[in-house]
Amino acid sequence: MQGTRYRKGRNLGADMTVYTRLMAQDNGGQLQQLRRDLAQALREEVTPRQRQILFLYYDQGLNMREIGELLGIDRTTVSRTMKRGEARIHRCLRYGGASLLRGTTGDEGRETFRHTLDKRYTPGRA
Numbered sequence: 001m002q003g004t005r006y007r008k009g010r011n012l013g014a015d016m017t018v019y020t021r022l023m024a025q026d027n028g029g030q031l032q033q034l035r036r037d038l039a040q041a042l043r044e045e046v047t048p049r050q051r052q053i054l055f056l057y058y059d060q061g062l063n064m065r066e067i068g069e070l071l072g073i074d075r076t077t078v079s080r081t082m083k084r085g086e087a088r089i090h091r092c093l094r095y096g097g098a099s100l101l102r103g104t105t106g107d108e109g110r111e112t113f114r115h116t117l118d119k120r121y122t123p124g125r126a
Helices: 012-023 028-044 048-059 064-071 075-093 097-101 107-117
Strands: none
Touching (some): 048 075
């Protein structure tokens, strides 16, 4: 059992990295599923304006000031829109929201779920 004993000093970080890698399960499948769910959430649950701002920020690497100048809006509007879009995606993906995206529930469940995503929800509006 000498190989599993922790050592003090500069090799501790390397030992912990090896230990973590050996003990960790392969989560590649879970990451792929998360990427698919994220892409679907971006298509279905985020408004076009939120999607545009999130794309410019995360994919193009623009900062909020540059996005504001490009779109002709204030930086605070960019920040607020981005945070609302991130919140919608976060709520959509946590606690089984991904199953709603995949359509495992009926239209009634989808309406209820949309109500939890959008506080300005009005019945009958899709």
